[in-house]
Amino acid sequence: MYGAGDVRVKTVADPILKEPTDxxxxxxxxxxxxxxxxxxxxxxxxxxxxxxxxxxxxxxxxxxxxxxxxxxxxxxxxxxxxxxxxxxxxxxxxxxxxxxxxxxxxxxxxxxxxxxxxxxxxxxxxxxxxxxxxxxxxxxxxxxxxxVYLTGYHAAHMGRVETGKTVTVIGDGAVGLSAVLASKRLGAERIILMGRHRARTDLGVDFGATDVVAERGEEGIAKVMELTGGEGTHIVLEAVGLMPAYEQAFGIVRPGGVISRVGVPQYEKAPVGFGSLFGKNATLTGGPAxxxxxxxxxxxxxxxxxxxxxxxxxxxxxxxxxxxxxxxxxxxxxxxxxxxx
Amino acid sequence: MYGAGDVRVKTVADPILKEPTDxxxxxxxxxxxxxxxxxxxxxxxxxxxxxxxxxxxxxxxxxxxxxxxxxxxxxxxxxxxxxxxxxxxxxxxxxxxxxxxxxxxxxxxxxxxxxxxxxxxxxxxxxxxxxxxxxxxxxxxxxxxxxVYLTGYHAAHMGRVETGKTVTVIGDGAVGLSAVLASKRLGAERIILMGRHRARTDLGVDFGATDVVAERGEEGIAKVMELTGGEGTHIVLEAVGLMPAYEQAFGIVRPGGVISRVGVPQYEKAPVGFGSLFGKNATLTGGPAxxxxxxxxxxxxxxxxxxxxxxxxxxxxxxxxxxxxxxxxxxxxxxxxxxxx
Structure with missing residues (x-):
């Protein structure tokens, strides 16, 4: 890659062993x-x-x-x-x-x-x-x-997905869909997938999503709260990495719940105080899988x-x-x- | 309290039952x-x-x-x-x-x-x-x-303190000292107390602290890293609530470790991106006990x-x-x- 939007295929020298551990x-x-x-x-x-x-x-x-x-x-x-x-x-x-x-x-x-x-x-x-x-x-x-799959799995693992939990996955990209599949494997009872691309969310349903929420932002938060009886979701798997996804995450996480991020954050600072994470004892976890x-x-x-x-x-x-x-x-x-x- | 620094003792009407559940x-x-x-x-x-x-x-x-x-x-x-x-x-x-x-x-x-x-x-x-x-x-x-004690205990509980873990407590106030005592009860192997008030840190040692670090900021981070062989501490219990304490926390937490906050945050936004929490899979948890x-x-x-x-x-x-x-x-x-x- 030479710059934004500029990917080229180049012939370069074959790699060679540089270290005895290579x-x-x-x-x-x-x-x-x-x-x-x-x-x-x-x-x-x-x-x-x-x-x-x-x-x-x-x-x-x-x-x-x-x-x-x-x-x-x-x-x-x-x-x-x-x-x-x-x-x-x-x-x-x-x-x-x-x-x-x-x-x-x-x-x-x-x-x-x-x-x-x-x-x-x-x-x-x-x-x-x-x-x-x-x-x-x-x-x-x-x-x-x-x-991709094990990054989704890592999100679910760090979020402590287990039998009986309600999980919301933010993002219908390949990592988000992988997080759905991993959550299903780990026994999640309900898996809400937030995404708006039908072909992708259809695969998410195949992978185990029980609900699809196409709305974003405040509307998306309201929809997930409605689906969870106003209580919020035990675990949020955030597979996007942008601030609006983070804001959705703390908007829908249940008191005592976990936000697990695997989308590489495209921000450094984010809300973590009384009004976002601290007040409801929400846990923020995740990282490179x-x-x-x-x-x-x-x-x-x-x-x-x-x-x-x-x-x-x-x-x-x-x-x-x-x-x-x-x-x-x-x-x-x-x-x-x-x-x- | 009528304002900053202005606390008065007033005679008011006795409280009465307002609800049948009172x-x-x-x-x-x-x-x-x-x-x-x-x-x-x-x-x-x-x-x-x-x-x-x-x-x-x-x-x-x-x-x-x-x-x-x-x-x-x-x-x-x-x-x-x-x-x-x-x-x-x-x-x-x-x-x-x-x-x-x-x-x-x-x-x-x-x-x-x-x-x-x-x-x-x-x-x-x-x-x-x-x-x-x-x-x-x-x-x-x-x-x-x-x-106070159960707020310290909550920090340790949410931080998943257990046998064999190294815990660093930031803050030698009553909550920090309580977090030391709770960590000791939960089996922490090593408890580093960051504080500079000798009478307080002495009580912390009585409660189970194995090391006391009086330095703050970058010096404090360097000292804790030195004490932990350059690896950092599994669990940080943050009992202050101010940004410098938060910055110390992500500076000393080990990859895969946990920062558990019980000091009410006097900030809303804080670093959580690749350079602070995400890159090393650090978990941020805690809240009102x-x-x-x-x-x-x-x-x-x-x-x-x-x-x-x-x-x-x-x-x-x-x-x-x-x-x-x-x-x-x-x-x-x-x-x-x-x-x-």
Whole structure:
């Protein structure tokens, strides 16, 4: 990406092993993330451009001398952040805060919307998927585990979704729909999806939403309050990241309830005082999903056919059409675009 | 209170039963709260004045026709907010959000820094203390259950303090010290108390603090990070309510950790974005303590001698000296002042 709205496909040198803990992965599927649209709207022009993408599934091509848990030929999922999976924070389940971890989508670590990728901390980051090859019908659902589904799952997990709870999901993007699916899996009794794009909310209903609220702002708040008998919702999963979504969240959360955010906040300051969170003992939680913490379990669920989170992909392109993929997602013509190699 | 710094003792009409759910209580002990100091600093002058106080223990004098769980002569603790203890929010343990609940310290419900008080929702609010009379040595500790100790306990409870956790308490006021005591009870392994008033932090050490950090701001953050091996603290209990305390809190909380606030925020907006809470998956929680939820258990602990939270009272005055009590607490000459009748 060279600036707002300016995505180009460039041929660059193949990645190489830089550290003994690296692996090189040949990418089988990658995709465009809703969070990639933030710089697509606002990135200042850059002469050198910025490598994009942080989601992939693929085949290990080469491993550094210190790598022992994956080998050439393994089919793997890469979480959207890399981590050693052994530091204190990783052991507590917060791999996105790993002391040896980091993010893709920059000149140091490259982007994963690419044919080949260097994966730092390969032992801690990559998880092998047994018995799957490039022809598998499960590829979309496995790719969804790299970020989008497990980001939705993280929202539900941090929000402490459990049997009998009423959950409202704000946002009908791919993460919001994933949060619906995860909430259903965790036993939510009622799942209210706030979104206005019918094709998306229809998929949300398939994933387990019991109610759809198309209204926004004060009207949306009033509608959710009406649906919950004036009490509000135990848990709000905020999958947008913009201030109006945050305001809706504290408007509908029940006293003692939880707002769990996974939409990357496009604001730094927000209301948290007596009139918003404090007065009703509302909890605010969430952050970048430690996908690695949830990955083995989710891979099993995909392989068993228990979940099909790959349904969020509604378009597939080749690498040459990635600029069009950004444009389609930005125009909301596509929910989430997969890149096949 | 008639305005900032202007507290007067006035003779007013005795309270009377207004609703069948009311009780009239003769006050045995009341006290001044740290939160009373906020209007003491900022209240605009008011011709009629504002009744003050929200903490009491006393003896039931009279009950409305619908009251069945307390009777004349019962020795009771009144939580700082009243509640029916039967609504959906009460049943979920958030009595400060009771649909029939409310607050003292206003012209509608009066203040509890008074000889007599009307307690709305008496069945839901008052808890009888068996076998205690006005001569008991336990009066200070029972009075502390009306607000201060159980506010500290609420901070620890919402922060999910448990065995093995490192807790940092910001603030060496009576609530902060109570949060130390509650954290110790809940099994915290290490309790760092941030405060600079030696007499107070000494009591904090008696209550279970393992470390005292006198530094504030960036220096205080650096000190706590050093004490925690650069990792930060699992749980921060914020018992101040001012922005610098909030900033310290997100500076020292560990990735995946919890900031639990019980100091009434004197701000509405605060940092919550990637650079403060979101990036490290920090959780922000807390609010007005639902004292009623914790009261029976705490009364048992006081009666058994397991806890002595009344040690936060370091001065006792009669009703005539309440203006001096405010001044002494404001000047930090007194930690918390009890009013004996």
């Amino acid at each position: 692996a090189i992965v040949r990418v089988v599927r990658a995709c465009v993330c809703g969070s990639d649209l933030h710089p697509y709207h606002s990135m200042p022009y850059s002469e050198g451009g910025n490598p994009m993408g942080h989601e992939l599934i693929g085949v290990v091509e080469e491993t550094g001398a210190a790598v022992s848990s994956v080998k050439k030929g393994d089919f793997v999922v890469a979480p959207f952040a890399f981590s050693d999976n052994t530091c204190a924070f990783c052991l507590e389940g917060f791999q996105t805060s790993c002391v040896h971890g980091g993010w893709y989508g920059n000149t140091e670590f490259g982007g994963l919307q690419a044919e080949m990728a260097r994966i730092p901390q390969a032992d801690g980051s990559l998880v092998v998927v047994p018995g799957v090859d490039e022809a598998s019908e499960l590829l979309p659902s496995l790719l969804a585990l790299s970020d 430690p996908v690695r913490a949830y990955l083995e379990q989710a891979i099993r669920q995909v392989l068993n056919g228990e979940i099909a989170p790959g349904r969020v992909f509604d378009r597939t392109v080749t690498i040459d059409d990635v600029p069009a993929a950004y444009a389609a997602m930005d125009a909301r013509e596509a929910l989430k675009v997969m890149i096949a190699f | 009780a009239i209580v003769r006050v045995v002990r009341a006290c001044v709260c740290g939160s009373d100091l906020h209007p003491y600093h900022s209240m605009p002058y008011s011709e009629g004045g504002n009744p003050m106080g929200h903490e009491l223990i006393g003896v039931v004098e009279e009950t409305g026709a619908a009251v069945s769980s307390v009777k004349k002569g019962d020795f009771v603790v009144a939580p700082f907010a009243f509640s029916d203890n039967t609504c959906a929010f009460c049943l979920e343990g958030f009595q400060t959000s009771c649909v029939h609940g409310g607050w003292y310290g206003n012209t509608e419900f009066g203040g509890l820094q008074a000889e007599m008080a009307r307690i709305p929702q008496a069945d839901g609010s008052l808890v009888v203390v068996p076998g205690v009379d006005e001569a008991s040595e336990l009066l200070p500790s029972l009075l502390a259950l009306s607000d 639902p004292v009623r939820a914790y009261l029976e258990q705490a009364i048992r602990q006081v009666l058994n001698g397991e806890i002595a939270p009344g040690r936060v009272f370091d001065r006792t005055v009669t009703i005539d000296d309440v203006p001096a009590a405010y001044a002494a607490m404001d000047a930090r000459e007194a930690l918390k002042v009890m009013i004996a009748f």
